[in-house]
Amino acid sequence: MQEFKNWKPPVLPKEIEQADVPGSKVVITEYHIDRAGRIFPDLLEEIEKVKSKNGNGKVVVSVSGCSGVGKSGIAAVLSYYLNDIGIGSYILGGDNYPRRIPEYNDAERLHIFREGGLKGLVKDGEYNKERFQTVHKLQEEGNDADPENIKKYPWYKSYINGGRNALKEYLGTGNELAFKEVEDVVDQFKSGAEKIWLKRMGRSNTQIWYDDVDFKDVGVLLIEWTHGNSDCFNGVDIPILIHNTPAETLKYRLLRNRDCGIDSPFTTMVLDIEQESLINQAHKAKIIITPSGDRLSYEEYCKYIGM
Template identity: 45%
Template structure:
């Protein structure tokens, strides 16, 4: 039973991370773990175990966690570390990338965002970003609910950046206890099935600086990209009240009130 596995971790101490650990299932995704990611994961994990125990005490044997936040905040890295810690401790987990579930491949989705903005302005873009028009929330909700219902084999989407890089793969979840969804929209109101949302905080300014440092899309300084990040940050903020764990950029656990004051002070 899940509760028995959790209780075995009552005296948990962070294990040393090997050079390479499993990460999310986005094709071509690169995870570069640094000391900041490890610090945050080590702060999150004891609290996560408490929340998992609460879920197990409710009779749940399969639990869905999401690690969400703005672009460049470390979702992939921290989700990978948490997943490694759980599996290493006897609670097998799988990390799913929500970035596999837009309705269009990245190139076409970027073009659609721009088309919507040019035709309908910022209001139209706000209506599109993070909505069912952009993302197949029904598919990811079905995965989460099927997992919790104990489905053994679940078909998962794989999406690269080119038109021929799109396929599905059946994954065996028969002995998996925890599904971790790492995704900007992981805490969205547009789908159900998440038990423990974890929010990694970043301000729009911090997000943009991160993207500039990574040169992620070659247009990080454009007014349009800045606007997209601001809109996404607004969505994340509006959903933050549902998060069970909120972590600051400095690696501190925040209450929702503390998070709200911090965001107001940095806006």
């Protein structure tokens, strides 16, 4: 793409197209614009590499990172830049593809953690009725995922470890997410389908439907999703990882204030597990961006996070 070698970011209009997840619209900030501007020239180079190999001009890009890292805004700006230079782009929001609506999925996560915690106590020979009453009280207070409880109750480590291990078997896996459906969309896109039925999922059980989307002039399918670089589905040509620490992510989520219990010990545990998964998959990323906006190779990234 020699013609875009001297590309300069255009001024954005007040409203730009965002991911197709109902109710997930974000305010585009200077942070999103800056990160997208840093990524875009490298993305164009990667797109050219893919197009030279596949021959059909269809490229799948994912923007992944911890919940609240700014994926939605960055993906929206990248998509705008692509469309602005004549490369048709569509943003698919991965948050349309959980197996349960957010309320039910949050409940399932908590159930899995708590059941796993109790099983951990039983497995380690630490369970009795008195200890269950302690756990039950902490559950009712919404504080049972706090590892600080171990200081007062050393046996509580079995509950925390059992719950965390059970949660790791659920989060970001096919048990939680409909990866096959996303992969089917990718396959249709790459095969040149002009129209594809795409799922929409809002925040209630009456907000699930499908739209027939026109892909005739779309050259880049941009998947905006925490799990966009997952091993659970295939077809992504250019994975982009936006790195952030769980603490920084939590700060952003608090500002966004979309969900209850954002700063709870349980949410902190979920973010930690998400981060572990993202780090384990980072070797596949073509572009890795740090919180300061620097691009790192995978080797540099490993040093950056102390691996």
